[in-house]
Amino acid sequence: MSHHxxxxxLRSPLDDARLxxxxxxxxxxxxxxxxxxxxxxxxAPTGGREFHPDAVYRINVDTDGDHQADIAFSxxxxxxxxxxxxxxxxxxxxxxxxxHEAAGQQIFTDVPVDLGAETGGPTTAENGPYKLYAGLRxxxxxxxxxxxxxxxxxxxxxxxxxxxxxxxxxxxxNTELGTDPAIGVWGRVSLRQDGQLKSVDRGAHxxxxxxxxxxxxxxxxxAGEPADDWTTYSEPWAAVLEHFGGYDRQSAEQALRTVLPxxxxxxxxxPAAYPNGRTLTDDVTSARLTMLTAGKVPTDxxxxxxxxxxxxxxxxxxxxS
Numbered sequence: 001m002s003h004h005x006x007x008x009x010l011r012s013p014l015d016d017a018r019l020x021x022x023x024x025x026x027x028x029x030x031x032x033x034x035x036x037x038x039x040x041x042x043x044a045p046t047g048g049r050e051f052h053p054d055a056v057y058r059i060n061v062d063t064d065g066d067h068q069a070d071i072a073f074s075x076x077x078x079x080x081x082x083x084x085x086x087x088x089x090x091x092x093x094x095x096x097x098x099x100h101e102a103a104g105q106q107i108f109t110d111v112p113v114d115l116g117a118e119t120g121g122p123t124t125a126e127n128g129p130y131k132l133y134a135g136l137r138x139x140x141x142x143x144x145x146x147x148x149x150x151x152x153x154x155x156x157x158x159x160x161x162x163x164x165x166x167x168x169x170x171x172x173x174n175t176e177l178g179t180d181p182a183i184g185v186w187g188r189v190s191l192r193q194d195g196q197l198k199s200v201d202r203g204a205h206x207x208x209x210x211x212x213x214x215x216x217x218x219x220x221x222x223a224g225e226p227a228d229d230w231t232t233y234s235e236p237w238a239a240v241l242e243h244f245g246g247y248d249r250q251s252a253e254q255a256l257r258t259v260l261p262x263x264x265x266x267x268x269x270x271p272a273a274y275p276n277g278r279t280l281t282d283d284v285t286s287a288r289l290t291m292l293t294a295g296k297v298p299t300d301x302x303x304x305x306x307x308x309x310x311x312x313x314x315x316x317x318x319x320x321s
Contacts (some may be wrong), residue, residue: 008215009067010197013200013222014016014191019045021201022165023141024187026264027272027279032174035314036061036073037280038187039231041166044136049320050085050115054192056102059170061177062184067227067261070094070178075168077113082263086110087134089170100190100193100197108132122313128225131171140164140308141206143285144300152289158302164207169313170309174268184263186226199223204264205275206284211292212237226261234260245294255291280308280315 002010007013012020018041025037036059041048051057056076060069074090088111092104094214111125114135125132139160177183186204191195201222203209212233213221224232237260238252258275266277274282281304289297307316 001132007201007222008218010210012042012047013189013219016052017043018050018052018166019189019191019200020047021187021189023206024059024185024204024264024278025280026138026183026185026266026277028174028268028277029171033171034170034174034177035171035312036185037170037315038075038168039137039139039141039165039315040168040189042139042163044164045116048166050080051075051087051113051221052191053077053079053085056100056188056190056192056197057168058100058102058188058190059168060097060186060188062263063180064177065182065184067225067263069097069230072097072104073170074104074106077134078110080115083115085113085115087113087132087168089130089132098189100199114192121316124312129176131169131312133167133315134167135166136164136318137167137313137315138305138318139165140280140305142283142302142304143312144302147300148285148289152297152300154301156301158305159277161305164318167313167315169315171312181268182265183268184265186263202262204262205259206278207288208259208262212240226263227307229261241292241294241309244292245296247294251294257317258291280304292303 020042022039022042027035029035038059056074058072061071063070072092076088078086090102090104090107096103107130108127114123122133141160142158144154145159149286172318187194188199188202190199209218237256241247272279274284286299
């Protein structure tokens with residue numbers, strides 16, 4: 001699977017689907033604009049009918065290649081009331097970008113969230129150079145998960161074909177993320193409990209924690225920082241590749257350089273195609289199967305979804321429940 005169910009034992013962090021980051025996307029669109037998408041809440045709205053009001057949902061951007069956030073967009077949601085919810089978006093830079101707290105300039109304030117099926121199209125907002133959407137959308141992730149569990153005996157069934165998620169979509173001019181076209185992006189979900197903000201999920205590359213992390217380290221991984229990933233995880237993850245794909249240690253470490261640190265690198269001077277950024281139609285399941293098996297299992301034979309929108313907010317209309 002992608003980043004769905006990234007807590008221990010293939011469950012959502014803290015058993016709360018609203019805190020479960022499913023996928024991260026980064027691509028450009030005509031007009032020299034960058035799109036960043038953070039999806040959460042697998043099997044929405046069954047797993048939760050709104051964004052968690054005590055959480056900070058965040059998209060971090062590294063603009064200088066040091067594995068630290070230089071720009072961070074934080075999304076904070078109001079408590080739901082009478083079936084309605086709003087979102088406020090903060091843009092932080094410098095030291096504030098490295099804190100998990102929502103800080104910096106408010107670029108959107110109290111924007112309505114789409115919590116249910118659409119009646120008149122998606123509710124989008126614009127402020128200056130930014131466009132924003134937050135709400136229920138169809139899940140763009142595609143994979144034969146039953147076939148993967150059955151040791152690559154493919155079923156031909158796309159697990160995500162009828163699933164929804166809650167999506168956060170932010171579009172802006174390329175220059176809002178610095179003058180260098182090369183950036184790194186990762187997502188994070190933090191929850192405030194007893195006055196403390198704790199990171200409960202984070203990631204960028206799809207399907208890493210499910211395949212590579214032992215159950216007893218998943219919580220620590222979700223709380224960690226990408227800058228520490230290579231030191232902490234390169235050795236145990238190389239062992240997984242040696243066992244699963246027959247790699248030797250040198251080739252395993254070389255393969256891991258693509259995904260560790262767990263930051264999605266994107267050179268915007270080149271077309272987006274995973275692992276250079278990620279579009280909504282990139283076959284990340286096949287990419288991960290190829291990596292895990294050293295090319296012995298190159299694909300699950302499932303193609304991208306066809307309900308994607310050509311324009312903002314790009315994610316498809318939610319399926320009826």
